[in-house]
Amino acid sequence: MITRLGETLLNLKPQLRKYLEMNGTKFSGKFLTCPNKKQHKHMDLKPSANFYPDTEHIRCFSCGFSGDILSVCNVIEGKPITGSGFHDTIVYLCQKLGVPFQVSKDHSMEGQFINELEVFISGLVGSANTSLLDIIKNNPDHAVVNFLKTKDWLGAVDTFKLGTVTKVNKGSVDPKIQNFCDFLNLNLSELIDSIIIPVYYSGKIVGFQARNINPGPTESKYKMYLSTNKVLFNLDAINPTEPVYIVEGASSVIVLSQYGIKNVVATLGNNLNEDNYMALINREVKDAIILYDADEGGQIGRERACKMVLNKRDLDMKIMLLSDEKDPADYISKYKTLDALKPLEFWDYLLQLNNKEFLMTYVANEQDLLKKEKLLGILSKHLDATKGVLIEEVQKYEKSDTSSIQTLKEKEALVEGINAFEKWAWTRGSQLGLQSFPCFNKAFDGLQEGLILFGGNPNVGKSLSCVSLVIEILKNNPDVYVVYMTIDDSILITMSRFLANLSSIPINTVSNPKYKIMNNPELTDEVKKDMLLRRERALTFMREQVSMFNLKDAADGFTLEYLTRLLKTSEPLFKDKKLLIVVDNLHKLSSDKYFKKDKFLVDQISSQLKLFSGIYRCPVIATAEYTKDAIRNGDREGSALKETSSLQYDANLILTINLKEDLPGGVRLLELAVSKNKFSTFIGTLNFKAYPALSKLEEDMGANSHIFE
Numbered sequence: 001m002i003t004r005l006g007e008t009l010l011n012l013k014p015q016l017r018k019y020l021e022m023n024g025t026k027f028s029g030k031f032l033t034c035p036n037k038k039q040h041k042h043m044d045l046k047p048s049a050n051f052y053p054d055t056e057h058i059r060c061f062s063c064g065f066s067g068d069i070l071s072v073c074n075v076i077e078g079k080p081i082t083g084s085g086f087h088d089t090i091v092y093l094c095q096k097l098g099v100p101f102q103v104s105k106d107h108s109m110e111g112q113f114i115n116e117l118e119v120f121i122s123g124l125v126g127s128a129n130t131s132l133l134d135i136i137k138n139n140p141d142h143a144v145v146n147f148l149k150t151k152d153w154l155g156a157v158d159t160f161k162l163g164t165v166t167k168v169n170k171g172s173v174d175p176k177i178q179n180f181c182d183f184l185n186l187n188l189s190e191l192i193d194s195i196i197i198p199v200y201y202s203g204k205i206v207g208f209q210a211r212n213i214n215p216g217p218t219e220s221k222y223k224m225y226l227s228t229n230k231v232l233f234n235l236d237a238i239n240p241t242e243p244v245y246i247v248e249g250a251s252s253v254i255v256l257s258q259y260g261i262k263n264v265v266a267t268l269g270n271n272l273n274e275d276n277y278m279a280l281i282n283r284e285v286k287d288a289i290i291l292y293d294a295d296e297g298g299q300i301g302r303e304r305a306c307k308m309v310l311n312k313r314d315l316d317m318k319i320m321l322l323s324d325e326k327d328p329a330d331y332i333s334k335y336k337t338l339d340a341l342k343p344l345e346f347w348d349y350l351l352q353l354n355n356k357e358f359l360m361t362y363v364a365n366e367q368d369l370l371k372k373e374k375l376l377g378i379l380s381k382h383l384d385a386t387k388g389v390l391i392e393e394v395q396k397y398e399k400s401d402t403s404s405i406q407t408l409k410e411k412e413a414l415v416e417g418i419n420a421f422e423k424w425a426w427t428r429g430s431q432l433g434l435q436s437f438p439c440f441n442k443a444f445d446g447l448q449e450g451l452i453l454f455g456g457n458p459n460v461g462k463s464l465s466c467v468s469l470v471i472e473i474l475k476n477n478p479d480v481y482v483v484y485m486t487i488d489d490s491i492l493i494t495m496s497r498f499l500a501n502l503s504s505i506p507i508n509t510v511s512n513p514k515y516k517i518m519n520n521p522e523l524t525d526e527v528k529k530d531m532l533l534r535r536e537r538a539l540t541f542m543r544e545q546v547s548m549f550n551l552k553d554a555a556d557g558f559t560l561e562y563l564t565r566l567l568k569t570s571e572p573l574f575k576d577k578k579l580l581i582v583v584d585n586l587h588k589l590s591s592d593k594y595f596k597k598d599k600f601l602v603d604q605i606s607s608q609l610k611l612f613s614g615i616y617r618c619p620v621i622a623t624a625e626y627t628k629d630a631i632r633n634g635d636r637e638g639s640a641l642k643e644t645s646s647l648q649y650d651a652n653l654i655l656t657i658n659l660k661e662d663l664p665g666g667v668r669l670l671e672l673a674v675s676k677n678k679f680s681t682f683i684g685t686l687n688f689k690a691y692p693a694l695s696k697l698e699e700d701m702g703a704n705s706h707i708f709e
Helices: 005-022 069-077 085-097 109-138 143-150 154-160 175-184 250-258 274-282 296-309 328-335 346-353 356-364 369-383 387-395 404-425 438-444 462-476 491-503 513-518 525-544 560-574 598-615 628-633 644-650
Strands: 049-051 058-060 194-201 204-212 222-226 244-247 264-266 287-290 316-319 450-456 480-486 549-553 578-584 619-625 653-663 667-677 685-691 696-699
Touching: 005 069, 005 085, 069 085, 085 274, 109 143, 109 154, 109 175, 109 194, 109 204, 143 154, 143 194, 154 250, 194 250, 244 250, 250 264, 250 328, 274 296, 287 296, 296 316, 296 346, 316 346, 346 356, 346 369, 356 369, 356 387, 369 387, 438 667, 438 685, 450 462, 450 598, 462 480, 462 491, 462 578, 462 619, 462 685, 462 696, 480 491, 480 560, 491 525, 491 549, 513 525, 549 560, 560 578, 560 598, 578 598, 598 619, 598 644, 653 685
Parallel strands: 244 264, 244 287, 287 316, 450 619, 450 653, 480 549, 480 578, 578 619
Antiparallel strands: 049 058, 194 204, 204 222, 653 667, 667 685, 685 696
């Protein structure tokens, strides 16, 4: 339990901002991202929390979350703040933030046992040290003394309080001592003539390591006996203002100290864990050098350590690699100094390790923008990848919402944009947009990226215009892909329109060949043969467009959400092609969401269609209806469209289809008036002949001659 809890909390709570910064909180002026961001629709990308009512508390004005450092820790890291976990969380935060605290002795049965166990260990170690000093003085030829001389440990006996056990009581063992031995998995007889190496933690002995001086073939040289695993050997003796070497074994610490290298700790194995790391931080260590053995175990240990510190920046961690000697003790005994070994910066070692996940994670967790940009540049050359690609990859490894990578992404976006522009500009051919009718090519420089609206009275020829335009585009652009969504008519009717246009056979005939052609007594065999041949050619053309054309009707879907999914799933089909999206009829397009007014729905549809044109860099053609008042008053401008404001604002090109004259034979003269054009400077009219029975539009070249002057 924490003593003087109130005082500890008073010192801890003002550390709220520091804790938030350590956990990647984004600050924007007086606002900050809410720790409870998972409850926000967009992960609180735009900060919505503030310090309120003071700097020891925060409040989110979006989701309502409020609290102090304990509440924030609970939300961010899931640490308990009630029950028995309350004190553990306070200890955790104090250690993390460097706030001093004191813990009372544990009076529970388990705590009392550990306290008594450590008294037993301390007594055993003290007795062992006395025995060893006696042997060194009175029996200098003893096997233990000779071993110490061989290992260069003799001078370290006083420094590290080394000891040995010469005999063990063969009689009955006190039950309490037996319990201690059982807990430690200790056989006292096995300690005879071993070197006892005490392990200290916070000024008290918490265990020891036994070095067998003459192990058998299957015996281990070292055995550990600890009351706790949260220890680093020799931690109490280091100078935290100087770089600290981290080695695997206590023996390396002992030998290095004999050659004047005393700022060394051992992980007592090859696993530098979180507890070890926090112990170094709490000792205010700033620089550490991992010096593990030059074997497979050492390599595994280095990789474990790297993985553990990838997202930490409290320590300046370096890696030192041995050459051909197995461990630091062997190396220092041979060369007497470590001067020839140059520590690798942590980042340089990661590059040498060439673990992509490690590299990406390290870059992702670097919060200094200049450093992150520099690391990305190095990584770009190392992995032979562009910065833009790397930024996308690294972002996947970011665990905080501060997203400094997003800032770099924005910075890199201009470069990527310029490169994309140049690629786009030099591969476009003679026209900016898709080629179709000659007058469209001339007046608008082709159908370009943007929202294009065809408006007009009912049955004036909007669908007919779309069908004819799509056929022209399919014929004139070999690398195009068309997504055609017809809501007014079924696929069967729409396909009939395409076949009629291509074959010059009326819609009712091309869609009923058995009755209208084969069994039609009014047709000669020659005419029947000709019509069937033209119909088959039209079918062949449509079949050949299977990789360029996707036709959907209301049976497949008629909502904005369906169109979004359709485009997403079709992406692989038009990945390397120029996309064209056609929606016939915009006002029949619905949504899975509820809108109180049609205007709101049309606003959403208009905005989304315009967005599609930007996302997929393509033309989006949609037919739109006139209002009843516009029809009644004979209005022909863009303002005649239903729910005008959003459509007029979002559209890049608005063409209103007007009937000029009905000619004999079912032919119509149509005028396409341009009321808005952001593709070019052309404002005026385009003239066409329409054949409703064939769903066909033909350009009136004579009437359009003014365009080509």
